[in-house]
Amino acid sequence: MAGSVYGTLFKVSTFGESHGAAVGAVVDGCPAGLMLEREYIQAFLDRRRPGQSRFTTARKEADRVEILSGVFEGKTLGTPIALIIQNEDQRSSDYSELKDIYRPGHADFCFDEKYGFRDYRGGGRSSGRETAGRVAAGAVAMKILSGLGIGINAFARSVGPFTVPQEITDTEEARRNPLGIPDPHIYAEAAKYIEELKEAGDSAGGIIECRIEGLPVGLGETVFDKMDAELSKAIMSIGAVKGFEIGDGFRAAVSKGSENNDPFTMEKGKTVKKSNHSGGTLGGMSDGDTIVFRAAVKPTPSISLPQKTVTSKGEEREIVIKGRHDPLIVPRAIVVVEAMAAITVADMLLRNMSSGYEDVKEHYSRNKGKE
Numbered sequence: 262m263a264g265s266v267y268g269t270l271f272k273v274s275t276f277g278e279s280h281g282a283a284v285g286a287v288v289d290g291c292p293a294g295l296m297l298e299r300e301y302i303q304a305f306l307d308r309r310r311p312g313q314s315r316f317t318t319a320r321k322e323a324d325r326v327e328i329l330s331g332v333f334e335g336k337t338l339g340t341p342i343a344l345i346i347q348n349e350d351q352r353s354s355d356y357s358e359l360k361d362i363y364r365p366g367h368a369d370f371c372f373d374e375k376y377g378f379r380d381y382r383g384g385g386r387s388s389g390r391e392t393a394g395r396v397a398a399g400a401v402a403m404k405i406l407s408g409l410g411i412g413i414n415a416f417a418r419s420v421g422p423f424t425v426p427q428e429i430t431d432t433e434e435a436r437r438n439p440l441g442i443p444d445p446h447i448y449a450e451a452a453k454y455i456e457e458l459k460e461a462g463d464s465a466g467g468i469i470e471c472r473i474e475g476l477p478v479g480l481g482e483t484v485f486d487k488m489d490a491e492l493s494k495a496i497m498s499i500g501a502v503k504g505f506e507i508g509d510g511f512r513a514a515v516s517k518g519s520e521n522n523d524p525f526t527m528e529k530g531k532t533v534k535k536s537n538h539s540g541g542t543l544g545g546m547s548d549g550d551t552i553v554f555r556a557a558v559k560p561t562p563s564i565s566l567p568q569k570t571v572t573s574k575g576e577e578r579e580i581v582i583k584g585r586h587d588p589l590i591v592p593r594a595i596v597v598v599e600a601m602a603a604i605t606v607a608d609m610l611l612r613n614m615s616s617g618y619e620d621v622k623e624h625y626s627r628n629k630g631k632e
């Protein structure tokens with residue numbers, strides 16, 4: 262069974278089930294000599310942690326990350342970095358009733374059909390908890406990128422029917438409220454809506470927008486490993502993400518060429534675009550502009566309203582899911598989106614270093630100089 266490893270040079274594998282002993286990640290290919298502290302990684306995990314607001318599950322996890330290897334005296338060694346987060350609040354009894362019944366909107370049915378059995382405790386490997394490993398690994402990638410002046414910020418562009426106008430991108434405001442919305446008025450309306458849904462035992466979806474700033478031109482490899490193709494795979498691999506678009510995305514399909522093309526101009530001796538319908542990539546390579554992409558997140562599948570389903574024996578049943586669930590996945594997935602974007606960009610950046618012979622020559626002549 263494959264599928265738990267992502268990346269070519271900056272390679273991340275995640276491990277662990279929701280109610281097993283631990284979850285985590287192994288990062289292979291991180292350059293040696295990067296200053297990396299446990300607290301830096303912890304700050305990212307703290308943004309994903311459940312139980313922090315009335316909009317997230319009451320599951321109380323400290324989500325304390327430990328660095329098991331790959332770092333010595335505060336610096337990366339260039340060896341695999343193993344990051345582990347113990348599972349502490351594992352109330353598996355919440356899930357024993359779900360052993361033989363398929364929760365609508367979850368992976369239970371497909372796991373049973375595929376393997377004949379599954380870890381039924383909280384979705385096992387398909388749980389949102391798996392993303393803790395991604396966030397830990399993403400923090401390592403972010404440390405590489407921030408040292409190069411590259412910034413990655415995501416926020417909620419919409420929650421249920423409430424959408425923040427395109428020109429509002431205030432990530433600081435988004436960090437101030439528990440829904441991650443960059444506008445205080447829209448936050449107030451959306452919060453009321455989510456409270457009502459929670460009260461009714463229902464859930465909502467939303468759209469996460471992510472902006473990657475400070476990239477040079479040319480990151481991304483033609484043809485299959487285009488920057489937008491890689492980002493799309495990384496983001497679509499997050500549970501509950503059902504759509505990905507870059508730049509104008511689906512809107513580009515209904516605009517005219519004269520509207521959708523971004524004219525080039527010269528600014529301080531540099532070729533730049535006058536607009537950014539492309540979303541920061543052309544031909545699968547970063548075009549020097551901000552990369553702007555959006556991920557559509559479905560409503561939390563675990564709802565406490567009665568739903569029709571079947572058991573593993575083929576009996577039709579009604580299911581009422583108890584346990585502890587978020588009425589909205591978006592707020593906790595924001596940092597997961599940032600993490601997957603960071604992992605992708607770090608990988609593309611390292612790959613780009615060997616794409617031109619002149620770069621290879623420069624690297625080796627520098628090394629020779631050291632002899």
Ligand SMILES: Cc1cc2nc3c(=O)[nH]c(=O)nc-3n(C[C@H](O)[C@H](O)[C@H](O)COP(=O)(O)O)c2cc1C
Nearest residue numbers: 367368387388389500501561562563586587593594
């Ligand atoms: C950060 C995060 C938290 C999640 N929390 C929950 C949750 O509390 N309850 C739930 O039913 N689904 C949750 N999910 C979504 C499920 O894991 C996901 O919908 C399910 O595995 C089915 O996969 P699919 O939606 O990609 O098809 C979460 C996902 C993420 C990324």
